[in-house]
Amino acid sequence: MAVSEALEGNQLFPVFLKLNQLHTVLIGGGNVGLEKLTALLNNSQQAQVTVVAEQLLPEVYDLAAGYPRVKLIKKSFTEEDLDDADLVVAATANNILNERIRQAAHQRKLLINVADKPELCDFYLGSIVKKGDLKLAISTNGKSPTVAKRLKQVLNEALPAELDTTLQQLSALRETLTGDFAGKVKALNKATAILVDPKPVKKKNFKWLIWLSIIASIAIAVTALWFNEPGFKLYVQDISPVFYYFLAAGFVFAMIDGAIGMSYGVTSTAFSLSMGISPASASMAVHLSEIMSNGIAGWMHYRMGNVNWKMFKLLIIPGIIGAATGACLISSLEHYAMYTKPLVSVYTLILGSVILSKAFKTGKKKSADKIKRISLLGLGGGFIDAVGGGGWGSIVLSSLIAGGRHPRFSLGTVKLTRFFIAMIGSLIFLTMLNGAPWSAIAGLIIGSALAAPIAARISNRISVKVIMVAVGIIVILVSLKSITSFLMKFI
Secondary structure (H helix, E strand, C coil): CCHHHHCCCCCCCCCCCCHHHCEEEEECCCHHHHHHHHHHHHHCCCCEEEEEECCCCHHHHHHHCCCCCEEEEECCCCHHHHCCCCEEEECCCCHHHHHHHHHHHHHCCCEEEECCCHHHCCCCCCEEEEECCEEEEECCCCCCHHHHHHHHHHHHHHCCCCHHHHHHHHHHHHHHCCCCHHHHHHHHHHHHHHHCCCCCHHHHHHHHHHHHHHHHHHHHHHHHHHHHCHHHCCCCCCCCHHHHHHHHHHHHHHHHHHHHCCCHHHHHHHHHHHCCCCHHHHHHHHHHHHHHHHHHHHHHHHHCCCCCHHHHHHHHHHHHHHHHHHHHHHHHCHHHHHHHHHHHHHHHHHHHHHHHHHHCCCCCCCCCCCCCCHHHHHHHHHHHHHHHCCCHHHHHHHHHHHCCCCHHHHHHHHHHHHHHHHHHHHHHHHHHCCCCCHHHHHHHHHHHHHHHHHHHHCCCCCCHHHHHHHHHHHHHHHHHHHHHHHHHCCC
């Protein structure tokens, strides 16, 4: 191989420095200096950094105030500033000064990074993807920092936050291993095979449970419709027009839900209340229709590998308990539907406002700590969902994502757990309620079931913001209409 061929391409050797054990001298306190200081401290909160600059931005002072190992020196640079340095970063807009700093660093055998001057750099500060203890460094060999930033954004969204949990578990496993090196490697390889296996063994434990539950839920829905709604039988000519209204509504609401991961319950309930259905019957209609639609959607997400099984276990039992309790409560108040209906409309009004507000926050970077009380979230979400006829997605999914959980895995897990919760809630409603609007229920069931497999496939291809704004406005208007109608009775 020719020497010229060997020198082609990226010649950088990636290393990870222990900045907490090194002394970094940063020259420059302007916007570039602030950017470099932020990058250093984001990767090592215990980094020892001395900033030397004639002028320091107020933001530099504010940032340094939270880090006791950062020292600010307001003065002109002198070569003696590098005497105790291990690394040097030049972040000035003065090319002559940058060259002088570089010469002083090399005289002391120090490595230096010069901002926006790749030809003067001994090392680069690359874009970093961080998931707990996991760090990935991206380098374009100084060709395009913008490309590196875009790749960082893509990897941040693609890699689940749960990877850090996996690292901690593997670290604990590693401490328990005994034997020779080859045996340890074999054990760790076996433990990490799930990360690359397209069909992990763990999924198989749930496959037959999901299928049996889907079949059972379909049987429940069909039996309920067959014995309570004559229009459901194929040979009956007179099908109520209400069936077609709710068929279209169920399809549209399920498509929206598939796109943004929430709002089927609240939109369906708001629509049902506006059509004169009582809160308990509306909640039963929503839950019965969600059995089939969420069963199909949950199965699709399962097949696409979008389910976090640890999160599933934490949500499922508390969610079922909450849903069962809520279903019993709202069913026992069916005779007071005149008073519970406006209360549920207020609830849907609030959820509509929440959805609308979230539409304008979807693009903002979230810095919230990862939510940990998942079981408590499932309990409250299941209860409120059953009482109000919706809210599992709006409450549970949005809280998981806002709390740092990966959106794709959160959506898949919430969809699958929702299937079981809807089935339990439906059984309780069928047991406690004497009658129900079966034409409306049949329309919702069939409409949402038709939309479910399509919605799961296109969940990442639709403008989330536009849909959330439309849904929020519609739910708010429909809820206000129901509340206004109630108040008008007393005027």
